[in-house]
Amino acid sequence: GAVVSQHPSRVICKSxxxxxxxxxxxxxxxxxxxxxxxxxxxxxxxxxxxxxGSKATxxxxxxxxxxxxxxxxxxxxxxxxxxxxxEDSSFYICSATGLAGGLEQYFGPGTRLTVT
Amino acid sequence: xxxxDQPTEMTATEGAIVxxxxxxxxxGFNGLFWYQQHAGEAPTFLSYNVLDGLEExxxxxxxxxxxxxxxxxxxKELQMKDSASYLCAVKKGANNLFFGTGTRLTVIx
Numbered sequence: 506g507a508v509v510s511q512h513p514s515r516v517i518c519k520s521x522x523x524x525x526x527x528x529x530x531x532x533x534x535x536x537x538x539x540x541x542x543x544x545x546x547x548x549x550x551x552x553x554x555x556x557x558g559s560k561a562t563x564x565x566x567x568x569x570x571x572x573x574x575x576x577x578x579x580x581x582x583x584x585x586x587x588x589x590x591x592e593d594s595s596f597y598i599c600s601a602t603g604l605a606g607g608l609e610q611y612f613g614p615g616t617r618l619t620v621t
Numbered sequence: 622x623x624x625x626d627q628p629t630e631m632t633a634t635e636g637a638i639v640x641x642x643x644x645x646x647x648x649g650f651n652g653l654f655w656y657q658q659h660a661g662e663a664p665t666f667l668s669y670n671v672l673d674g675l676e677e678x679x680x681x682x683x684x685x686x687x688x689x690x691x692x693x694x695x696x697k698e699l700q701m702k703d704s705a706s707y708l709c710a711v712k713k714g715a716n717n718l719f720f721g722t723g724t725r726l727t728v729i730x
Binding site: 537539541546547548549550551554596598600602609610612613614615617 | 654661662663664665666669708710716717718719720721722723725
C-alpha cells in the first residue's frame with residue numbers, strides 16, 4: 506500500500522513554456538502533499554506544502570507565481586512550472602501523507618524536467 | 622534555514638559495518654528520518670527516531686540524541702546493493718521534512 510505516482514517521469518520543454526507535473530496517491534487519501542526539487546548530487550529541497558482544498562505554503566525563496574501548486578482532491582496535486590528557464594531543469598519529487606496522519610511521507614518516483 | 626550536516630561521501634567494504642552520521646541544529650524538532658535513495662529514484666523510508674536511543678530494523682539501525690542534535694544510521698553486513706545515497710531528514714511541526722545534504726555510500730568488493 507501507500508503508493509504515490511508521478512506523471513510524466515521525464516519531460517523536455519522549451520524555454521518560456523509551461524509544464525505541468527501530476528502527483529497522485531493511488532491507494533490512500535492524501536491530506537497533505539509536498540513538492541521537492543533536487544539538483545544533481547544535492548539533497549532534496551522542500552519547495553511547498555499543500556493541503557487539499559487550500560492554498561499551498563511555499564518555502565522561502567520559492568516563487569509561488571512561477572511554481573503553481575493545486576491540490577484539488579485528496580488524491581491529486583499538480584505542480585506547474587510556468588515560463589520555464591534552463592535553470593529550472595531539475596528532478597521534481599512529490600510526497601504525501603495520509604488521513605491517518607502516519608509518520609511517513611510516501612514519495613513518488615520523481616519527474617526529470619529538462620528545459621532547453 | 623535548517624543546518625543538517627552529513628558527510629558527502631563514504632566508502633566501505635562488502636560484509637562490513639558502516640556508520641553514517643548526521644548532525645542538526647533546528648527549532649521545533651519533531652523526529653528524524655533516514656531515507657535511502659538510488660540515483661534517479663525517489664527516496665525510500667528506512668527508519669524514524671523521535672526519542673533518544675537506538676531503533677533496530679534488520680541490517681539497519683538508527684540512533685538519536687536530541688540533546689546533542691545527533692543521529693547515525695548503522696548498516697551491517699553491507700551488500701553491493703546498499704550503494705546509494707542516504708538522506709537524513711528532520712521533521713518540523715506536523716509534517717514538514719527538511720533534508721540533509723545526503724551521504725553517497727559506495728560499497729566495494
